[in-house]
Amino acid sequence: MTEVLRYAAFTADGTGGNPAGVVLDATGLTEDQMLALAAEVGYSETAFVLPGSGDSHPIRYFSPRAEVAFCGHATIATAVALADRDGCGPLRFDTPAGPVAVLTEATTTGVTATLTSPPASSRPATAAEIDALLAPFGWRREQLDETWPVHVAFAGNAHPVLAVAARETLADFDYDFDALAAVMADAGWATVHVFRQRGPAEFDVRNAFPPGGVREDPATGAAAAAFGGYLRTLGRLTVGNRVVLHQGEDMGQPSRLVVAPDPDSDGVQVTGTGAPIPA
Missing domain, CATH: 3.10.310.10 (Diaminopimelate Epimerase; Chain A, domain 1)
Incomplete structure (x- = not known):
């Protein structure tokens, strides 16, 4: 057994x-x-x-x-x-x-x-990729935060990264499951990482995970590592600094992930606590 x-x-x-x-x-x-x-x-x-x-x-x-x-x-x-x-x-x-x-x-x-994740990297999303991502959410481009470009980030798996301009948009996080699953299957994406900046080094994040048969993950370490690669590519996360991701709060499963660039490799460090779940 x-x-x-x-x-x-x-x-x-x-x-x-x-x-x-x-x-x-x-x-x-x-x-x-x-x-x-x-x-x-x-x-x-x-x-x-x-x-x-x-x-x-x-x-x-x-x-x-x-x-x-x-x-x-x-x-x-x-x-x-x-x-x-x-x-x-x-x-x-x-x-x-x-x-x-x-x-x-x-x-x-x-x-x-x-x-410490596999090597992390990030590239700008194409216009077609952005349109394909927004459609299942029913979002318009004006709802995105233009100070944060849409990217496809990678740290072992590929994760599109979208910044929304309003916290209300993040709170109302919803999408057409089958439509997004099809888009992600075609592109080979693992999750869709949606975020809004909370403070200088803090972010509220949510992750759609149709490929795993899950509407949303309350904490996504692989996406957090990819997000670290995204921040590093934009010059917004340097060695010696770290950011805190708050995930799962809108689901009633608050989670905390600490992200920092690895000083010795192209990977990203992601830190968190863990505990057994009572039977």
């Missing part, structure tokens, strides 16, 4: 966060079995740790519908689960998107994990 742990990642003050399934021993499981388990768990992603050596762990991620190359919140959840079992320290996850270093630390608020 395969043991599936349930952890919340990127919790805010011990509450909220994004739930993930975690299988710490996926030895012998086939892809079909992993997908079936992910569907049974029903979270946006479940992580499966495969046999490795030392602190290096091959890992795969499955949504209820398909395999995902990289998932930030499931990485944080898995790292915290391993820290709970083995103690805190450095880890390395060998993901389908490339190696991901993670450091877990014990703090007064629980175990914190910091992942």
Whole structure:
């Protein structure tokens, strides 16, 4: 019987966060079995740790519908689960998107994990891509914040990044699920990252996730890493600085993600706390 742990990642003050399934021993499981388990768990992603050596762990991620190359919140959840079992320290996850270093630390608020994403980059979206993105939301270009260009950002997966001008637009976040799913399938996008700047180094964010069969994620580590790449490309996030993303508040699942550029690579660091979900 395969043991599936349930952890919340990127919790805010011990509450909220994004739930993930975690299988710490996926030895012998086939892809079909992993997908079936992910569907049974029903979270946006479940992580499966495969046999490795030392602190290096091959890992795969499955949504209820398909395999995902990289998932930030499931990485944080898995790292915290391993820290709970083995103690805190450095880890390395060998993901389908490339190696991901993670450091877990014990703090007064629980175990914190910091992942360093695969190389992050960002490019301007085309006019056609912007039109295709706005249509399922029913938004007009005038509702976007023109001081933040629309980009497609990447950090293991591709995520379009849209800034809205009004907090009310973010609060009313809704879209045609099937229409957006079709657009994203054609483009190969993982989530749509919608944000509004809250302060000099703080952002309110929401993420649409039709490819995973989920309308919205309450905390999206992979998109946060891609967003860090976007900010770095625009010159708005430099080494030594960090930003805080507030996600899930409009869903009643408040989450907190801290994003900083990695000083030693093209990756982006994403930090959050994690905790087991009570049965």
